[in-house]
Amino acid sequence: MAGAALKPGERVLDVGCGCGQTSLIAAAAVGESGRVTGVDLSGPMLATARARAEGLGNIDFVQADVQQHDLGEGAYDIAISRFGVMFFDAPDIAFAQVHRALGPGGRLAFACWQGGAESEYYQVPRAAVAPFVGPDEPDDPDAPGPYSLAEPGKVRALLGGAGFTDVRLERVDEAAVSGADAADAAAFRLTSPSFAGLLKDLGPEDKAKAADAVRQALIPYETPDGVLLKAPAWVVTARR
Ligand SMILES: C[S@@+](CC[C@H](N)C(=O)[O-])C[C@H]1O[C@@H](n2cnc3c(N)ncnc32)[C@H](O)[C@@H]1O
Structure with missing residues (x-):
């Protein structure tokens, strides 16, 4: 949100807004003279977002694929x-669409993950399941996925190709909260698409053992503020 530096009255597009937490923060920042539109593919997540935003007049949500949906030309400030x-x-198409949706002087500000190799958030549970599914293998860096924008050169090329200027990446080395305790965090990680896919061919006994291994591996990261694992990210900002 610091990278976005929202001002009262601004029109905000929240790309892949999920359950709407950042859309709500943005709506408070831009106030009643501003407007926030959250776009996401997921109906169930948007249902949560809409419930959270009930009664607010400056926020709406659209279920759409940002790569295809007409976001409107120059309809947003950021x-x-x-x-x-x-x-x-x-x-390339998605960022060109976002670029088109911004008016003159428009801004882009997003968070994406740095590489999985540097991330305890990824490595700790992944190492725990290695005895059951084998060691981690490098992903295709061009395939869609959580670490697809980890490489600064790729981010600059993509955004530059879409028409953005003044592209900046700021390193953010915060820890991420995975859950209230190890059991909660393990349950969350095990239902994430990447993990569920990894374990899908295991029999019920091995699946239970792998799940327990993840829980045990997360116990050392329990703190009074929840399970904290280092999750290095980039805050990327650019101008239209
Ligand atoms: C990791 S979640 C982040 C959700 C939310 N921004 C948050 O921080 O809680 C990624 C979100 O991007 C959405 N998403 C992925 N591809 C999309 C696309 N092509 N168009 C719209 N939303 C997309 C997913 O449905 C998902 O809600």
Whole structure:
């Protein structure tokens, strides 16, 4: 949100807004003279977002694929996204769409993950399941996925190709909260698409053992503020 530096009256597009947490923060920042539109593919997540935003007059949500949906030309002052821009099949098209949706002087501010190799958030549970599914293998860096924008050169090329200027990446080395305790965090990680896919061919006994291994591996990261694992990210900002 610091990278976005929202001002009262601004029109905000929240790309891949999920359950709407950042859309709500943005709506409070731009106030009643501003407007926030959250766009996401997921109906169930948007249902949560809409319930959270009930009664607010300056926020709406659209279920659409940002790669295809007409976002409107020059309709926004700023596009924001918290970890919602790494999953595009065609990121060049998606970022060109976002660029078109911004008016003159428009800004882009998003968070994406740095590489999985540096991330305890990824490595700790992944190492725990290695005895059951084998060691981690490098992903295709061009495939959509959480780490698809980890490489600064790729981010600059993509955004530059879409028409953005003044592209900046700021390193943010915060810890991420995975859950209230190890059991909660393990349950969350095990239902994430990447983990569920990894374990899908295991029999019920091995699946239970792998789940317990993840829980045990997360116990050392329990704190009074929840399970904290280092999750290095980039805050990327650019101008139209
Ligand atoms: C990791 S979640 C982040 C959600 C939210 N921004 C947050 O921080 O809580 C990524 C979100 O991007 C959405 N998403 C992925 N590809 C999309 C696309 N092509 N168009 C719209 N939303 C997309 C997903 O449905 C998901 O809600």
